[in-house]
Amino acid sequence: MKLETWNPAIGELVEAYPSHDEAAIEARVELSHKTAKSWARVSMQERAAILLRLADLLDQRAEEYGRLITLEMGKPIAEAVAEVKKSAMGARHFAEKGPDYLAEQPIEGLNARVVYEPLGPIFAIMPWNLPFWQVLRFFIPTALAGNTVLVKHSDSVQGCAQALEQLILDAGAPEGLYQNLAVRRGAVAAIVADHRIAAATVTGSTEAGRAVASVAGEYGKKVVLELGGSDPFIVFADADFEKAVNTAVLSRFANNAQSCIAAKRILVETGIYDAFERAFVEAVKALRVGDPLDPETKLGPLARPSLVADTERQVTAAVKQGGRLLCGGKRLDRAGNYFAPAVISGLSHGAPIVREEIFGPVAMLFRFESEAEAIAMANASEFGLGATVWTKDEERIRRIVSELETGAVFINSFVRSDPRAPFGGVKASGFGRELGALGTRELTNAKLVFCE
Structure with missing residues (x-):
């Protein structure tokens, strides 16, 4: 059986990679288990x-890897290269600060300390939308903590998957520290259940995360879930108007609008709503859609034809349910998986497109009258990954931060991950943390050592 990668910009097959059979999976799991001990x-x-x-x-090969990312999942080349360089920054950060994150912690008042020890082989299920950063942000601190790693990467980015395995060997890692598992979804449960696998982590859909967590729970294994999102982007009337508009466009449409932490629901105070809507729509219309290898392109193709179909279905249903389509909203008549960026207003928070996670270039605008209404609208979602608040009012910031049901709140900025800070969500967006000190310790045994 082959795992196929397709160029989403032109709809042509890039490569078909052999998948791992049961014997190959067994050999890789056993090597991971053996390497974990050393x-x-x-x-x-x-x-x-x-x-x-x-x-x-990573720095030396940024252009090479960036082109591979763009070829397999379609993001603009400048963003792809930036993804590789961000991964390099993350590796340097954890090389320098990670040992302090993992240093033993004395307990005040007791002759005791906590030491952070590795768990063993960690199985990771990773997505296609950030094929280098998502994998490396997990791998780097996890390996630094002393664990080995097995990664089931997405079928559609197997070139990236193989490049990552070779990259880590080239950096001097021992065989078995990082291994790619070229397997389909059906093989996941048995790998999670294997007695040699110590824990699992998933970055992906809520459905995938819950399925893995169910198996892990059955076998008493820890699992970290970084799942979907429908992040609110809340703009009050006293915000820096121009900066808020431009940042909202960036947050929603970066990475070809295929990001769990994108600003999917943009909530704007009524006093500035009409002006914000006009400015936002004009900025979206100005986005250059085209060849992702062209440095001037701002929005490339969606990663798969099915995503185009899903996005078109969601937009069509939204309009039937009372949404007002302000621009875009249709697949483009050209080769590849292109979709005209859309803006929709006038929806209720009960509309399916609002309740679901939309993974295509569609922004939804909402009007609110009061701070209380903004908070209620922001929390009216099963997801709880991130939120953005735009205001100059320090008292309002203090109030609203404590009310938002999310794993992160960004003030006058946009939600993003950073190696220095913990990242993760609540509710249907998952649990556990990656990155920062918390993420570095997440997949360790926090062992108490007590001396009488």
């Missing part, structure tokens, strides 16, 4: 040195 004894300094070499290689 890797746990490698000093923190040696692990950090590998991360520094990894960072250097």
Whole structure:
């Protein structure tokens, strides 16, 4: 059986990769288990040195890897190269700060300390939308903590998957520290259940995360879930208007509008709503849609034909349910998976397109009258990944931050991940944290050592 990667810009097959059969899966799981024992004894300094070499290689190969990312999932080349360089930054950060995150913690008042020890082989199910950063942001601190890693990457980015495995070997990692598992979804449950797998992590849809968590729970294994989102972007009348408009467009349409932390619901105070709507729509209309290898392109194709079909279905249903389509909203008549960026207003928060996560270039605008209404609208979602608040009022910021049901709140900015800060959500967006000190310790045994 082959795993096929297709160029979403032209709809042509790039490569068909052989998948791993049961014997190959067994060999890789056993190697991960064996390597975990020796890797746990490698000093923190040696692990950090590998991360520094990894960072250097990522910088050196940024253009090469960026082109591969664009070829397989269609994001604009400038964003793809930036993704690789962000991964390099993450590797350097954890090489420098990770040992402190994992240092033993004395407990005040007791002759005791907490030490952070590796769990063993960690199985990761990773998505296609950020094929380098999503994998490396998990792998880097997890390996630094002394774990080994097995990654089931998305079928559609197997070129990236194989490049990552070779990259980490090139950085000096031992065989078995990082391994790609070229398997389909049906093989996941058995791998999670394998007695040699210590824990699992999923970045992907809520449905996929719940399925993996169910198996992990049955076998008493820890799982970290970073799942979908429908992030609110809340703009009060006292916000920096121009900056808020431009940032809303960036947040919604970056990465070809295929991001869990995109600003999917844009809530605007009624006093500035009409002006905001006009400015936002004009900015969206001005987005250059086209060849993702062209440096001037701002919005490339969606990653798969099915995403175009799903987005078109959601937009059509939204209009029938009372939404007002202000621009775009149709697939473009050209080769590849192109969809004209859309803006919809006038929807209720009960509309399916609002309740669901939309993974295409569609922004939804909502009007609110009061702070209380803005909070209620923001929380009227099963998701709870991130939120953005635009205001100059410090008292309002303090009030609203405590009321928002999300894993992160960004003030006068847009939601994004950073190696220095923990990242994750609540509600249907998952649980557990990646990145920062919390994320570095997430997949460890926080062992208490108590001395009488």
